[in-house]
Amino acid sequence: MIKVEWFYWLCGAIFLAVAVLTLADRTNAKRYGSAAFWGLLGAAFVYSTFAVHKTAPAWVLGLAVIAMALLVATGRLGRGTTPGPTRAEQEAGADRFGNRLFVPALTIPVVVIIFAVGLAKIHTGAEPLLEKSSETLIGLGVAAIVAVLIGFVMLRPKSPLAPLNEGRRLLEAIGWAAVLPQMLATLGQLFVAAGVGTQVGRITENVLPGNSLIGGVIVYCVGMALFTIVMGNAFAAFPIMTAAIGYPVLVQHFHGDAAAVFAIGMLAGFCGTLCTPMAANFNIVPAALLEMKDKYGPIKAQIPTAIPLLACNIILMYALAF
Amino acid sequence: MLVLIGVLLVVLGFALRLNPLVVVTVAGIVTGFLGHLSVTAILNAFGNGFASSRSVTLFVLVLPVIGLIERFGLQEQGRRLIARLDGLTTGRLLVIYQFIRQVSSALGLASINGPAALVRPLIYPMAEGAAERRFGRALPEPMREKVKAFSASADTVGQFFGEDIFVAIGSILLITGFVDTTYHLKLDALDVALWAIPTAICAYVIHGTRLYLLDRRLGRMAEAAGLSGRTDRAEAREAGR
Known part of the structure; x- marks a missing residue:
């Protein structure tokens, strides 16, 4: 069986290689701190395998993660001055390879689809070929390997390290944002463990408008969106808002159609996801990937969509579920 | 109520534009202590949270190949390709892309990592290429940022x-x-899924309209930046079609 952990190790190996390259990069004024950051990240990816399988204590990993945050907080993470591709390089490449340049890029979605849709159903003997519920991630990992091989054979870069150096250039541009989504997942778990959810649920119960259907719909939808903005994840908001209002008020008291209330309620939460830096993998990482000056740029582009869409959800729930 | 201080810290930290990674770490530690978790429990939570959420960082695997083909002119080729598709403006391209993304997600392909695997190497260069065709290659920074944000x-x-x-x-x-x-x-589950369709249509109409209007917005930005000569010609040509 192909396991997703193999690809986490590959990812860890890339971070460790980036750490070594960074250490040797004299154009980076903060090369020691930066190498420590990427090295810790790589080691943490590998160590995580044992933490997940409970064969190693998780607190060691916790220390490593906090050490990474400390390196960032004290300004020790920097980047080298490796130049991006120049206009001349790009034009020469485009003249020479033309539309063939798209082949490696398009390989990625094609391979992912083959894995997620086709190979996911294949079994070798009794067990599935791909680890269950990780088919797309495995597909992404294989796609990356296939694409880099195609790219290498096609383009024949001068140095065998070229893909790693180019990957490092992009990774340095992303910087600390690469770890933020994982840190937020942790924060969400800590919020739950410390009882933040139950507290917010208790507050919403107090603002419940007495016997008004439209009032209940508004509190449920807006509550889902606001809660999601705070937690960064509609999944965290759903059980709490549903226990506070969705089920007792909208379904039991007003006899709403349960499937419609919950489906539209969740989508009201998604409107919140569009607006929050807490949903870093959707809102901050793309900004980092596109090397934007303003890391909140995508959120600013999405808020004017999220607000009318939330209003639509309120109207749809009121009109369709009751 | 004290545990909510963690939430407040996050809101304040983001509002003051402190480094989000640091804000989130501090908020997590503070929330843990306020929730009466022991130091080991907090460290365990950080460790387990990190280990179980590694899937969101797996997009890093595609960065080497994307960096490599960018070095050999991928973005330039994206510009050249879009230059041949005359009617395709930045806004129209993104309206089409959102449609493709929405329909393919509805068919179960949502987890293809869009930003790393599609937007950075393919969609953004074409969107920017379309803007450069209209306003010239020396696009001012705010216009580039706008195209990136909307992509x-x-x-x-x-x-x-x-x-x-x-x-x-x-x-x-x-x-x-x-x-x-x-x-x-x-x-x-199918019943729940079907109830998502009306909102999906609203989302496409609302955001699609805003993407469509992006062309006008870029036109205004170009005018303000003194690139108006080309804009007028391009717009006149479009109006004449």
Whole structure:
């Protein structure tokens, strides 16, 4: 069986290689701190395998993660001055390879689809070929390997390290944002463990408008969106808002159609996801990937969509579920 | 109520534009202490949270190949390709991309990592190329940022409001799993998924309209930046069609 952990190790190996390259990069004024950051990240990816399988204590990993945050907080993470591709390089490449340049890029979605849709159903003997519920991630990992091989054979870069150096250039541009989504997942778990959810649920119960259907719909939808903005994840908001209002008020008291209330309620939460830096993998990482000056740029582009869409959800729930 | 201080810290930290990674770490530690967790429990939470969420960082695997083909002119080729498709403006391209992203997500392909695998190497260079064709290659920084922001948003909105139409997606399974066990209902996942369609249509209309209007917005920005000569010609040509 192909396991997703193999690809986490590959990812860890890339971070460790980036750490070594960074250490040797004299154009980076903060090369020691930066190498420590990427090295810790790589080691943490590998160590995580044992933490997940409970064969190693998780607190060691916790220390490593906090050490990474400390390196960032004290300004020790920097980047080298490796130049991006120049206009001349790009034009020469485009003249020479033309539309063939798209082949490696398009390989990625094609391979992912083959894995997620086709190979996911294949079994070798009794067990599935791909680890269950990780088919797309495995597909992404294989796609990356296939694409880099195609790219290498096609383009024949001068140095065998070229893909790693180019990957490092992009990774340095992303910087600390690469770890933020994982840190937020942790924060969400800590919020739950410390009882933040139950507290917010208790507050919403107090603002419940007495016997008004439209009032209940508004509190449920807006509550889902606001809660999601705070937690960064509609999944965290759903059980709490549903226990506070969705089920007792909208379904039991007003006899709403349960499937419609919950489906539209969740989508009201998604409107919140569009607006929050807490949903870093959707809102901050793309900004980092596109090397934007303003890391909140995508959120600013999405808020004017999220607000009318939330209003639509309120109207749809009121009109369709009751 | 004290545990909510963690939430407040996050809101304050983001509002003051402190480094989000640091804000989130501090908020987590503070929340843990206020919730009476021991130091070991907090460190364990950080460790387990990191280990179990590694999937969101796996997009890093595609960076080497994308960096490599960029070095050999991928973005330049994106510009050249778009230059040949004359009617395709930045806005129209993104309207089409959001449609593709939304429909493919509805068919269960939401988890293809859009920003790393599609937007950075393919969609953004073409969107920018279309803007450069209209306004010239010396696009001012705010216009580039606007194109980047809207390229990312087309991907995100498309994914969010497409994926819920697919039955086997996490959010649908969370809804049915949670209410079935908590309230002893028997919700049909397909039923829940179908109720996501009206919102999906609204999302496409609202964001699609804004993407369509992006061309005008870029036109105004170009005018303000003194690039108006080319704009007028391009717009006149479009109006004449």
